[in-house]
Amino acid sequence: MDNLFNRKYIVQGLFIVVALILLGQLFYIQVASDRYFLSANSNVLRKKYTFPARGIILDRNSKVLVQNEPVYDLMVTPSLVKPFDTLALCRIIGIDMKGFYKRFNKAKTQSRYQRSVFEKQLSVQTYASLQEQLSRFVGFETQNRTVRHYPDSVAGQFFGYVKEVSAKDIDESDGYYRPGDYIGKAGVERQYNQELQGERGVENMIYNARNVPQGSYLNGKFDTLATSGETLTSSLDITLQKLGEQLLKNKVGSIVAIEPSTGEVLAFVSSPTYDPNLMVGRQQGNNYMDIFRSPNRPFTVRPLSGYYSPGSSFKPLDDLIALQEGVIDPNTTFNCPGYYWAGNHRVSCEHVDGNISLKRGLARSCNAYACNVFQRLMTQSRFKSKKASYDDWIGRVRKFGLGSKLDLDMPFERKGILFTSDEYTKRFGKYWGYTTIISLAIGQGEMNATPLQMANIMAIIANRGYYIKPHLIKAIGEKKDVKKEYLVKNSVDIDLKYFDPVIDGMEAAVNSDYGTARDSAIPNILMCGKTGTVQNPHGKNHSVFVGFAPRENPKIAIAVIVENAGYGSAYAAPIASYITEKYLTGKLSGNRTERAEWMKNQVVLPDPPKSKFKYDPKKPDTTAKPAPAAIQPQNKIAAITKTTPITK
């Protein structure tokens, strides 16, 4: 049977074909594709991270403003858990049985064999009582990490807060962040997150199929140690900051104080504020909502995002420009009949001064004087059109930092409002002139500035012609590196000789018997300043004061805004004087201590308009400074004031 003998080859051929099929698949998974090779590594290798301590933040005198406190995460490995007294565990960490099963099931869904967080951030006390009994709870263990602690409980908006990363943060970080990591979400914590967070350490561990670690990969060749974050030295003076917050207690407003020679921000007060410690720990989420819902929006960082018309505090700047342009000299006088007619529009003064010059015009905050100066600026013969003269003028105003961001080292700075001539044309049509925009003469109308910008203008005048970018962190790290940009002097192109006449007027505003802020004069210190009373459509006038001190070799430039507090001399000026005196002498003289105490106790809150948010008075108010009953719900947009041009 020869043909049957040939079947041998068919059978043998089949064996070979099948062997080739096997080899083909083997070639594919072993040689052609590296997918399995990579999967094998991800099977075995696990990265174990060690978290560095976040960098601490010091005040300008090296006092610790932020430190790290140990907390303990309770971890669970579901597969290891044996039946135990769950109620005891619940009691220790303060949850109920429902919460227990919720957490346990969540951990189980994540992985039966891998550790996951059962309860986050147990306090040291809880940890201590838990530790005693931990042996009863098989499968549970603790892992320590650190959270922020702010010993002075002040400057909430300055610090911002640290929070667990969101899904978006993880996406945007190119895989750097992992669920459970923390990141600065606001304030300095956000701005300097990179410097503060440090470098986490990695340990490459080998795990077996039962998820039991089997030692380090290649003897730790690729392991790194955690490096803690950089120490930041902030420019804040914590005593000043505290005093500022106390003075603005139960008021809505802002204080910014700058050291003119360096641009360092000495005080950065935004009121209402909150205790930054509330944004730490297990109650962070609840506290966040409470603060978010409480009146007058404590999360708003008013110094850099509050919009206020500068009002009369704009006048020194305008006079400087007028002097530089040569449209007035210090002795130029204008007649003040108690008002100024701009076309058919009347700008009124609080007083009738007759012929008035620069010094007195500033000291008494004469609107008629300011309008006349503005008229001259806008009608210079050397410009072919009104538009050209406005463009020239607004260009000079911008040099002082208005209408653009000062690039403060803090997120969410706003640039303020200044109109270009085109915007006016758009609004008023082709025919507009100085009478149309006369409000600008007295710092109102289409002009909004942040308290930071106002304080910076004072720093410019204090420096006689330049500013250094204001900043909150003056040095980074142990070596105290200072950023180069904080050494650059930004000139405003006003000649030195024009400053003294203006400063004379500002000195008189505080230190003469006819000045608007004469009640706020500081004994033995020449503070130069300017009041502002900014009317706004949402309620009473805002009280504004800007100034610097001492006159020669100034050490502090300041802007104070108290919303709806009336005259600039009533609230803002005294507050500024207390802060200035405290900073320069370390104390308040004479009866000024009592007057400051009185100020601290004043309650000046906006009228309660209809609130968008439902405010339940039965709910305990958890804002940092427990507000007295006088606190009422407040319109969400109260702080961004649109003002009408009537000012003093």
Add this chain to the structure above:
Amino acid sequence: MINQQGSRFFFNVDWVTILIYIALCSIGFVNIYASLYNPDTSTLFNFGSNYGKQLIFIITALVVGFSILLVDAKFFSVFAPIIYGITMFLLMVVLVVGRKVAGNQAWIPLGSFRLQPSELAKFGTALLIARYVGNFNPKFRDVKSIFFAGLIICFPLLLIMLQPDTGSALVFLAFMFPLYREGLSGYFLLIFLGMIVLFIADFLVPLAVLIPIIAVVGGIFIYQNKRKQKMMFSMILTTVIAIAYLFFVKVAYEKVLEPHQRTRIEIMLGLKTDPKGAGYNVIQSKIAIGSGQVTGRGFLEGTQTKYGYVPEQSTDFIFSTIGEEWGFVGCSVVIGLYVFLLLRVINLAERQRSSFSRVYGYCVASIIFFHVFINIGMTIGIIPVIGIPLPFISYGGSSLWSFTVLLFIFLKLDSNRMGFI
């Protein structure tokens, strides 16, 4: 009588096959050692451990193997029906007294030792098939001889299905090759192949598409052969049966197969992924093998092996150790050794004077072939998970001994090929 044969014995035994056999057993031992290796406790010769036991199994298997070479060749032919009868009896016994291991009632406990009758049934059946062909020289062209051969094969097959041990039962399909060699029509193999193709197609392609395709293909085939009136009927019948088979598979799949078997098939066909459940073995095994790349990670260096990622690694999934630690090169060597062994056994079978020896040789090659194909195919994901061992390499005494007996009986018959059986 043994002494008389002694002189001829060493000349006639095929030492090449024995060398391959020893090579495979050694590869097995090395890789079992690697897959059970624990850096803290392992010493090479530790008889308390499983690789130590495997060493004992190999030594005893060699003793058993060489003992078989000393037995008179006629014994196997003469006692074939009795051996078959005993193994069938054991298959029935196991259904009554057997111990359930992993869902299969496949083991008869004998003290500390466990007997797996399905392993014995393989060479029992092989012997009886060989004896049947040797005695009656059927050409498998008539229904009667096909029926008898089918009966011999299907009886143990069904008994094993009752355990239920589908994997071992499938191996009995290997007996188609010796029958084919002896004259069974090649159509049986083609039909068998067609059934597998249709079975897979049934899952991947909806019936609404599949039936027209078969009808059209059948139609074209019939149209082209329209002159051959004789074939017309069988061609139409084939087409109809093919379509009916599709429906049958759909129903049988749901009613007959166990859920875990269905899952395994669906995973193999890529219809389902279940990396943590039923698919875990295959995925981990593929990862381990794939991570070996060209030259492998080296002996005792395989991370997947060392850290226990592949379940059943020393037994059914031993090939993943070879793949990870020895790479594509190592896998090729092992597969090459098997192919060499199979071709050698077929060649040896063809030089037999008695059809008993020839058929038995084909049976041996076919059984080993099925085991190798299914086992390796399963570890690299081209065949659903069917738990049968890799011959001579997988850990376990029962399997090693039964393959040794299977092979050495043939070597004995071969060494005696000049004599009469």
